[in-house]
Each structure stands twice: as structure tokens, then as C-alpha cells.
Amino acid sequence: xxxxxxxxxxxxxxxxxxxxxxxxxxxxxxxxxxxxxxxxxxxxxxxxxxxxxxxxxxxxxxxxxxxxxxxxxxxxxxxxxxxxxxxxxxxxxxxxxxxxxxxxxxxxxxxxxxxxxxxxxxxxxxxxxxxxxxxxxxxxxx
Numbered sequence: 001x002x003x004x005x006x007x008x009x010x011x012x013x014x015x016x017x018x019x020x021x022x023x024x025x026x027x028x029x030x031x032x033x034x035x036x037x038x039x040x041x042x043x044x045x046x047x048x049x050x051x052x053x054x055x056x057x058x059x060x061x062x063x064x065x066x067x068x069x070x071x072x073x074x075x076x077x078x079x080x081x082x083x084x085x086x087x088x089x090x091x092x093x094x095x096x097x098x099x100x101x102x103x104x105x106x107x108x109x110x111x112x113x114x115x116x117x118x119x120x121x122x123x124x125x126x127x128x129x130x131x132x133x134x135x136x137x138x139x140x141x142x
Contacts, residue, residue: 007052009034022047040089050085050093057125058083061098065119069104072115077103078141096129099137109140 004026011020015036023031038046058081069076084097098120102112116138120126126134 022052039087048087050087053093053125053129054083054085054096057085057096057098057123057129060125061100061119061123064123065100065102065116068115068119068122069102069107074104074106077105079103093132095133095135097135097137099139101139101141103141107140109138109142112140113138 006025007022008025009020009022011034012018019033019035021031022034033046034048035046038044039048039050043051061083062079062081065079065081066076078101080101082099084099085093086095086097088094100116102116104112107115116136120134120136
């Protein structure tokens, strides 16, 4: 059965001088301030669409990698994933870098890297962002 997750945004004013809020409606975990300045310059305590994409990508990738590893009989002890989404004003999102460090008993670093590449390719968020260059940096803790 499909699930639907909902977020809402409210914006007031022009792009440059205006500001708004985004709320995570499905979970109710929070409402966050957004502005052009926080998107194109320093965050200053506000979020951006790119930070929200980074959060979605890091969590989805981690879930996909955990699922693949567990399905192969090597449940991870820990996966730490970071997603860096690069936004260039006037161009848009120019790339996403995923970095993962995994601790998985029974695997070699090369085997872990293969699973990580598969998760990058098969994670639903990676697939939704297929028009963007996505790179992967893998480290492994034995």
C-alpha cells in the first residue's frame, strides 16, 4: 500500500526580501523558517530546500543500504551517511555528494563499497534525483 507524506510551505514577499516557513505535516515534527538568504548564503538558523533534500537523501540511502546488507546476511552495526547538496544561484542544484561510513561484520571494504554503490543507484530518492550528478565517498570500519 502506498504512503503519502506531506509538507507545506508558506511564503510572504518577494524572493530576495521575503521569507517563509516549511512544516512537516505528516509527522508534525516541526516547522522551519526559510529564506532566499539562507538558501543562497549562510543558513543563519534557517533551512533550505537543498538541506531538506539532503536529509531525505541521507536517510533513504541509509535505509536502502541497510536493507541490502541485511538481505545478504550482513546486517550493519552502524551506517553514518552525510549528503551534501550543492546549490548554485542561477543554475540550481549542481550535484549531490553522499558520504557513508559503515561498520559491517563479515564484509571487506570492497564488498561494502559494492553494496553502497547499489544503494546509491536503487534508493528511491536517488532515482527521483536522477537528473543530478550524485557521487559517493565510502569508508569502512572493520
